[in-house]
Amino acid sequence: MSDEHQILEQRARTLARPRSTLAERSTLAVFERAGVRYAIDPRFVYEVARAPRPTALPRSERHWLGVTSLHGELIAVADLPVLLGDDAATHAEESTLLLVLGVEARELAIEVDAVLEPVRADVPRHEPPHTDAASSLIEGVTEDGLRVVRGERLLSDPRLTVNSSLET
Numbered sequence: 677m678s679d680e681h682q683i684l685e686q687r688a689r690t691l692a693r694p695r696s697t698l699a700e701r702s703t704l705a706v707f708e709r710a711g712v713r714y715a716i717d718p719r720f721v722y723e724v725a726r727a728p729r730p731t732a733l734p735r736s737e738r739h740w741l742g743v744t745s746l747h748g749e750l751i752a753v754a755d756l757p758v759l760l761g762d763d764a765a766t767h768a769e770e771s772t773l774l775l776v777l778g779v780e781a782r783e784l785a786i787e788v789d790a791v792l793e794p795v796r797a798d799v800p801r802h803e804p805p806h807t808d809a810a811s812s813l814i815e816g817v818t819e820d821g822l823r824v825v826r827g828e829r830l831l832s833d834p835r836l837t838v839n840s841s842l843e844t
Contacts, residue, residue: 704824706792707775710757713822715795720827722778724791726771737835741787744772751776753785754836756825760813783831797822
């Protein structure tokens, strides 16, 4: 068997593996919250902004930090580590750094401690067994510990939907 034939056979075997076991090199937006580094596909990042500290909402779930004014509009602010089942981080004192998420409009903001340089990383594309809604938000973890968040699932997570009914 020629070297060329062996190379082609190896490529065919690699491509024949289920997509779930392959890694894909992607550019990721990276941020830090409560000492943990997270990443998300930049197409879900609408903007990074400073805003006044969120005003807490009475009787809201723990993962909601509240609402804040951003460019004259109110936006809901969530705490990603709490949403993922980790400990709550402390709030900023007067202003908050926000990673505003959305595809065509501002949909949700998450409080971050820092926005880091984007990276190109191999993102595991496996489907881990999802035992709860929080674990389904993590696409995988890179070799250096970067937790990759699934942007589409985060934006569609039912826990982040504000109930618009007028029921008491």
